[in-house]
Amino acid sequence: MLKPFIDAHVHLNTRSEVKMKLAQKYDARFLSINTDIPFFDTLEEQQQVVLDLLEKYPGSIRYFTSFDTKYWNTAQWLPHAMEQIKTGLKNGAVGVKIWKNIGMDPSVKDEDGNFVLLNDPRFDPIYQYLSDHNILLIGHQGEPRNCWLPLEEMTVDSDRNYFSAHPEYHMHLLPEYPSYEQQMEARDNVLDKFPNLKYVGLHLFSMEWSIDQVATRLDKYPNSMTDLAERVCHAQLQAKDNREKVRDFFIKYQDRIIYGTDVIDDGSMNDQELTERFESLWNSHWDFFATDKTMTAPEFKGEFQGLKLPEEVLHKIFYQNAVNTYGF
Numbered sequence: 455m456l457k458p459f460i461d462a463h464v465h466l467n468t469r470s471e472v473k474m475k476l477a478q479k480y481d482a483r484f485l486s487i488n489t490d491i492p493f494f495d496t497l498e499e500q501q502q503v504v505l506d507l508l509e510k511y512p513g514s515i516r517y518f519t520s521f522d523t524k525y526w527n528t529a530q531w532l533p534h535a536m537e538q539i540k541t542g543l544k545n546g547a548v549g550v551k552i553w554k555n556i557g558m559d560p561s562v563k564d565e566d567g568n569f570v571l572l573n574d575p576r577f578d579p580i581y582q583y584l585s586d587h588n589i590l591l592i593g594h595q596g597e598p599r600n601c602w603l604p605l606e607e608m609t610v611d612s613d614r615n616y617f618s619a620h621p622e623y624h625m626h627l628l629p630e631y632p633s634y635e636q637q638m639e640a641r642d643n644v645l646d647k648f649p650n651l652k653y654v655g656l657h658l659f660s661m662e663w664s665i666d667q668v669a670t671r672l673d674k675y676p677n678s679m680t681d682l683a684e685r686v687c688h689a690q691l692q693a694k695d696n697r698e699k700v701r702d703f704f705i706k707y708q709d710r711i712i713y714g715t716d717v718i719d720d721g722s723m724n725d726q727e728l729t730e731r732f733e734s735l736w737n738s739h740w741d742f743f744a745t746d747k748t749m750t751a752p753e754f755k756g757e758f759q760g761l762k763l764p765e766e767v768l769h770k771i772f773y774q775n776a777v778n779t780y781g782f
Contacts, residue, residue: 473732501519535580543589551593596637657683665689684716694756694757743761744761
C-alpha cells in the first residue's frame with residue numbers, strides 16, 4: 455500500500471482507537487462522512503465523536519457535515535437545515551453531504567404525497583449558499599442500479615444476496631418509488647442549474663454499473679469529482695470483461711477519482727473485525743490498482759487481472775486528489 459494514503463470515505467461513529475492506531479501503522483488518514491442515516495447516531499453526536507478523536511490524533515481526520523429532514527414540509531425546515539450546515543462548517547467540516555434519503559425515504563414527500571427528489575426547489579437555497587461560498591457538496595443518490603433490476607439480472611452476487619434477503623429495500627418490487635433514472639436525472643438537473651457548485655459524486659457518481667456513464671458526467675461537469683467507495687467490485691467486474699478499457703478510464707480521469715472504502719465503524723464489529731475489514735480492503739484494492747495479479751472477488755464469479763496503473767496515477771487516486779479536494 456502507498457504511504458501515505460487517504461481512505462477518503464469512512465464513517466467513524468465510535469471512539470474506539472483501534473482504527474486510529476491501524477492508520478498510524480499504514481501512515482493513513484481518514485475522511486469521515488457524517489450522514490443522516492436512521493441507524494446512525496444524530497449528526498451532532500457523529501460530529502462530536504470525530505472531534506474527540508481529533509483531539510487525540512490531530513491531523514488524522516477530515517470530516518463532512520450534513521443536514522436532516524426534521525420539520526420537513528414546515529417553515530422551520532430550511533432554517534434548521536442551514537443552521538446544521540453552518541454549525542458543522544464552523545466546527546471544522548470541509549463540506550456538506552446529501553444522502554439517498556432524498557428520493558428514497560417515504561417520509562420525505564411533498565404535501566401531495568409525491569417523493570421529493572434532489573432537484574426539489576426547496577433545496578435550492580442550500581445549493582446556492584454552497585455555490586456562493588465555494589463549499590463542497592458530496593452526494594450519494596439512489597442505490598446501485600442493481601436495486602431496480604430483477605434478482606437474476608443483478609451483476610454482482612453481493613447485491614443479489616442482499617436484496618433477496620431484504621425485499622423491502624428491493625426497488626424492483628416497489629414501483630411506486632422513483633426509478634433509478636429519475637434519481638440520476640434529478641442529480642444532473644441540480645448540477646446543470648448550479649454550474650459553479652463543487653461536487654463529488656460518491657460511489658462512482660452513483661453510476662457504478664458503467665464507467666462510460668461516469669466518464670460522461672465527469673466530462674459534462676468540470677467542477678465534479680468521483681470516489682470509489684464500496685464500488686471497487688463494479689470496476690473489477692468491468693475489468694473482467696475489458697481490462698484495457700477500465701485501465702484507460704482510470705488513467706484518463708486520474709485527477710478526478712478519489713479512493714475510499716465506505717467502512718462503517720458503528721460498534722457492530724469488534725476491534726479485531728474492524729482491523730481485518732480495513733486491512734483486507736486496503737490490501738486487495740491496492741493489488742487491483744497497482745499490480746497485474748490474476749484476482750478474484752467475493753462479489754462475483756470469475757477471474758480478472760489487476761490494472762497495474764502507473765505510479766503517478768496511483769499517487770493521485772490514493773492520496774493527492776483527496777489532499778486537493780478535501781484539504782488534508
